[in-house]
Amino acid sequence: MAMIRVENLHKHFGGFHAVDGATLEVEKGSITGLIGPNGAGKTTLFNVIAGVLPPTSGQVLMEGEDITGLHPHALFSKGLLRTFQVAHEFHTMTVRENLMMVPPGQSGEDLWSAWFHPTRVREEEHRIRARANEVMEFLTIDHIADEKAGQISGGQKKLLELGRTMMTDAKIVFLDEVGAGVNRTLLNTIADAILRLNKEQGYTFVVIEHDMDFIGRICDPVICMAEGKVLAQGTLDEIKANEQVIEAYLGTGLKNKVLKEEGHV
Numbered sequence: 001m002a003m004i005r006v007e008n009l010h011k012h013f014g015g016f017h018a019v020d021g022a023t024l025e026v027e028k029g030s031i032t033g034l035i036g037p038n039g040a041g042k043t044t045l046f047n048v049i050a051g052v053l054p055p056t057s058g059q060v061l062m063e064g065e066d067i068t069g070l071h072p073h074a075l076f077s078k079g080l081l082r083t084f085q086v087a088h089e090f091h092t093m094t095v096r097e098n099l100m101m102v103p104p105g106q107s108g109e110d111l112w113s114a115w116f117h118p119t120r121v122r123e124e125e126h127r128i129r130a131r132a133n134e135v136m137e138f139l140t141i142d143h144i145a146d147e148k149a150g151q152i153s154g155g156q157k158k159l160l161e162l163g164r165t166m167m168t169d170a171k172i173v174f175l176d177e178v179g180a181g182v183n184r185t186l187l188n189t190i191a192d193a194i195l196r197l198n199k200e201q202g203y204t205f206v207v208i209e210h211d212m213d214f215i216g217r218i219c220d221p222v223i224c225m226a227e228g229k230v231l232a233q234g235t236l237d238e239i240k241a242n243e244q245v246i247e248a249y250l251g252t253g254l255k256n257k258v259l260k261e262e263g264h265v
């Protein structure tokens, strides 16, 4: 059974159909790439799946269970996460603190526990700190543990976003443009981290990215969207050779030129 099944999903903004009848499946254990030209509806699709936006119509199933329109918190407890940029209010906290505040239900947050079960609170904080250290080591950001999140580079922020998902019991993680504005070296670190999380810890990923080298390196399968619909699914090579995909990216005139150059016609 598919980890995620999206069935005939629509999201309209007024009369504009940002997602226009998208149907797709994400297999458990896969790193699925989601590509498509600007405005294809990829981020909107993510937001609907992750409960950030209500759908106009259609269904989202997680391992067969209808999760359509559930609040992000409810999805979080089911292990479905969508990463977001580190919010402004967390910029003055250190990288370690940003990681340590993620796990839900910390008893330290609860005044009752802090007064009456101080040992339990200390033990839990110790456990969370140890996990944060492990995560930073895994992502090779342990050297910036005590830096303020607002002062680290764009690529390091992306690693921190990924790190925040590792503080939870995530099963499936939706990553939106992890590579945007990130230098090549850090992009490789991010790719390695995603591959290892997938192989060693069984995370399923869905990744939106415009960098095709990055997609080609880590994603199989790749799904291409355009104008709110799914155009094609396959390996990146299959997708690149798909006429509808080329047309969506380039328009009809350029499509014929590219197909000719690549020897498809």
Ligand SMILES: Nc1ncnc2c1ncn2[C@@H]1O[C@H](COP(=O)(O)OP(=O)(O)OP(=O)(O)O)[C@@H](O)[C@H]1O
Pocket: 013, 016, 018, 036, 037, 038, 039, 040, 041, 042, 043, 044, 045
């Ligand atoms: N809140 C909104 N209100 C109105 N239109 C919106 C809203 N959010 C997105 N759109 C429109 O929906 C379309 C799809 O946007 P979306 O961001 O989902 O595309 P995308 O495939 O992620 O594009 P990109 O690759 O450029 O990020 C765009 O034309 C966008 O302007």
